[in-house]
Amino acid sequence: MSKDSRSNRDKAAALRAARARTARRRRWRLAGVLTIVLAVTVGGAIWYAGQDPTGQRTASSGGAHSGVPSGADGYGVVIGQPDAPTSAVIYEDFQCPVCKAFEDAGAQPIDVGIARGELRVEYRIVSFLDAASANQYSSRAANAAAAVLDTAGVEAFKEFHDTLFANQPAEGTLGPDNGQLIAWAVDSGADAAAVSQLIQDGTFDQWVVDATDAMSKDGVNGTPTIVIDGRKLGAGAGLQRLQETVR
Amino acid sequence: MRTTLERWWGLVARLVVGGVWIAAGQAKLPDPSGSVRAVRAYDLLPEGIVPTVGHTLPILELVVGACLVLGLLTRAMSLVSALLFIAFVVGISAAWARGLQIDCGCFGGGGFDADATSQYPWDIARDLGLLALSVLLVWRPRTPLSLDELLFPVDMESLEGQATPT
Numbered sequence: 001m002s003k004d005s006r007s008n009r010d011k012a013a014a015l016r017a018a019r020a021r022t023a024r025r026r027r028w029r030l031a032g033v034l035t036i037v038l039a040v041t042v043g044g045a046i047w048y049a050g051q052d053p054t055g056q057r058t059a060s061s062g063g064a065h066s067g068v069p070s071g072a073d074g075y076g077v078v079i080g081q082p083d084a085p086t087s088a089v090i091y092e093d094f095q096c097p098v099c100k101a102f103e104d105a106g107a108q109p110i111d112v113g114i115a116r117g118e119l120r121v122e123y124r125i126v127s128f129l130d131a132a133s134a135n136q137y138s139s140r141a142a143n144a145a146a147a148v149l150d151t152a153g154v155e156a157f158k159e160f161h162d163t164l165f166a167n168q169p170a171e172g173t174l175g176p177d178n179g180q181l182i183a184w185a186v187d188s189g190a191d192a193a194a195v196s197q198l199i200q201d202g203t204f205d206q207w208v209v210d211a212t213d214a215m216s217k218d219g220v221n222g223t224p225t226i227v228i229d230g231r232k233l234g235a236g237a238g239l240q241r242l243q244e245t246v247r
Numbered sequence: 248m249r250t251t252l253e254r255w256w257g258l259v260a261r262l263v264v265g266g267v268w269i270a271a272g273q274a275k276l277p278d279p280s281g282s283v284r285a286v287r288a289y290d291l292l293p294e295g296i297v298p299t300v301g302h303t304l305p306i307l308e309l310v311v312g313a314c315l316v317l318g319l320l321t322r323a324m325s326l327v328s329a330l331l332f333i334a335f336v337v338g339i340s341a342a343w344a345r346g347l348q349i350d351c352g353c354f355g356g357g358g359f360d361a362d363a364t365s366q367y368p369w370d371i372a373r374d375l376g377l378l379a380l381s382v383l384l385v386w387r388p389r390t391p392l393s394l395d396e397l398l399f400p401v402d403m404e405s406l407e408g409q410a411t412p413t
Contacts, residue, residue, distance in 0.1 A: 030399065033398065034320070034323075037319070037320060041303075041307055041310045044306035045299075045302055045303040045306045048279055048303075049298070049299075052283065052298075053280065054279075054298075128358070209280065212280065213283075213284070216283075217294070221288040221349055221357075221358040221359040222358045222359020225359075234361075
């Protein structure tokens with residue numbers, strides 16, 4: 001009987017020890033798995049933040065160029081008399097279909113308003129629709145517009161801007177290539193030799209990225225947005241306000 | 248012991264919720280700046296932490312999704328999942344209540360959306376459904392075909408005292 005009870009006690013002790021070992025092993029495994037998962041999350045987030053071009057230094061691909069187009073006013077391109085009674089800030093993406101619809105109807109009143117000295121427009125060209133293009137048309141077109149501004153001035157920019165909206169590619173298709181953008185830039189008054197390099201190199205890509213971030217920080221979440229007298233308007237209301245202005 | 252059928256429903260919940268997280272994280276991956284802008288568009292968080300949140304969310308979504316699909320740390324991951332869905336429901340409701348018209352940015356995108364107001368109820372309904380599945384997994388994290396079963400096998404001896412006949 002005493003032999004039996006001892007063997008039972010031994011068994012119980014062995015079982016307890018085995019269970020303690022299992023529990024220890026579980027704890028170590030849990031700690032290991034937790035560490036790996038946390039490291040992957042933190043490491044992944046740091047890597048991902050590094051993929052974000054926003055606010056990075058201007059790419060060196062532009063050579064000696066600073067990467068900021070001359071003639072730009074911050075991230076805007078200002079057209080019209082400084083003392084015009086109405087001023088509008090217009091945020092646009094060259095790949096945005098609603099922007100094209102807005103331009104199709106709005107270019108005429110805008111041009112009239114500017115010519116009469118009644119309207120001053122600040123174009124803010126941004127790019128967030130590369131996903132809607134098979135060849136990054138949104139960002140390439142924005143860079144090209146900045147190149148035209150840099151080399152040929154505000155009037156040429158406006159001409160080029162109107163040409164791009166008149167020839168906007170459908171979403172998800174191959175947009176005009178850089179050769180076509182250069183041809184239109186020259187048609188708009190830019191010097192071929194001066195503008196080609198800037199368009200090919202994407203000299204103003206970083207500036208466009210930062211302009212897009214600035215739009216978001218301004219509380220503007222889509223294009224087109226037309227800001228008149230501090231009020232943010234969509235395409236319909238913005239067009240109406242502009243038409244009233246020049247009536 | 249629980250019936251096997253119940254455990255298989257847990258597996259379905261894991262795969263559905265995990266699959267949605269992977270799809271959502273992956274959709275955001277190509278556009279880190281877009282992810283930051285989508286967070287900013289909600290106009291809820293201070294600008295100082297907006298980029299960090301925008302850069303962390305897609306990665307966290309992928310990690311939570313992968314762990315749920317693999318059945319790794321199921322209870323902890325479904326808790327994180329549930330908390331994220333609560334945060335998203337609050338965020339979308341807040342945007343809706345303030346009359347903002349933004350795409351939820353749930354699967355990439357984000358920013359202005361003209362149809363936002365008709366979309367909000369669906370986004371919220373989807374997130375509430377996934378929240379329910381996440382809570383189910385917090386409650387009953389043991390499911391078949393999981394790494395948890397492999398790495399952290401249930402100690403049958405220690406369960407004996409608690410097991411109730413069903």
